[in-house]
Amino acid sequence: MPRIPVTAHISIDADEIEERFVRASGPGGQNVNKVSSAVELRFDVRNSPSLPAAVAAKLERLAGARLTSDGVIVIQAQEYRDQPRNREAALQRLIELIREATFVPKKRKPTKATYASKVRRLEGKAKRSGVKAGRGKPRLD
Template structure:
C-alpha cells in the first residue's frame, strides 16, 4: 500500500504540507457488517485557511470569501468522507475533496464579459424573420373561416 503523505499539490506549485492538516476519525454508518461497529472509518479533515502559511495571502482572501458558507466559526474548513469501508480510502477521498475545493476557491475570477454590438447579419436575420412572421399573420385576417 502506498504511503499517503504531504505535501499535497493544489495548483501552480503551491502545496499543503501535512503539518497544516488535522484529522479526526469516528465510526461511520453504512456497509461493513460487524467491522463497522468496531473501527473508526469516517474521516474528518480539518484545514485552517486563515492560519495557513502555505497559501499566498491573495489565495487566502479568495478562499475565505468563496468558502464562507462551509467554514466553521474559527475559519476552519471541514471535509468529511465516509463512503468507503476503509479509513485509508476515506482519507484519500477527503484529501482529494479538500484539494478540489481549494483549487476552485483560489482560482482567479473569470474575465468580465464585455458587452458587444450584435453582428449586422444577426440583426438582419432577426428583422427578416419578424417580417416573414408578420406577413404570415397578415395573410390570416379577412379570410372566411367557413365557406
C-alpha cells in the same frame, strides 16, 4: 514537512491539515463497532499561510456548511471500510475545493451584432409581420 500540491502555484503544508478518526456508520459488519475508519479532516482557511487572500476568501464562500465560525473547513469521509482510503478521499475533496476556489472565469468581451445579422433579423420580423397581418379579417374595399 511534506507539502501537498494543489495547483501549479499552490501547495499546502501537511501540518496545516488535522485529521481525527471516528467510528463510521454504515457497512462493515462487526468491524464497524471496533475500528475507527471514518475520517474528519480539518483545515484552517483563515490562518493558512499557503493560500493567497483571494483564494482563501473564495474558499470560505464555497465551503458553505462545511465551514465553522472559526474559519475551519471540516470534511468527513466514511465511504470506505478502511481508514487509508477514507483519508485519501477526504484529502481529495479538500484539494478539489481549493482548486475550485482558484478558478477565475474569463472576462466576457461584449461583441456588436454584424450589419448582415441586423438585416436578417429585420427581414425575419417583416416576414412574420406579413404572416400575422394576413390572418386578419378580409377588408371590403
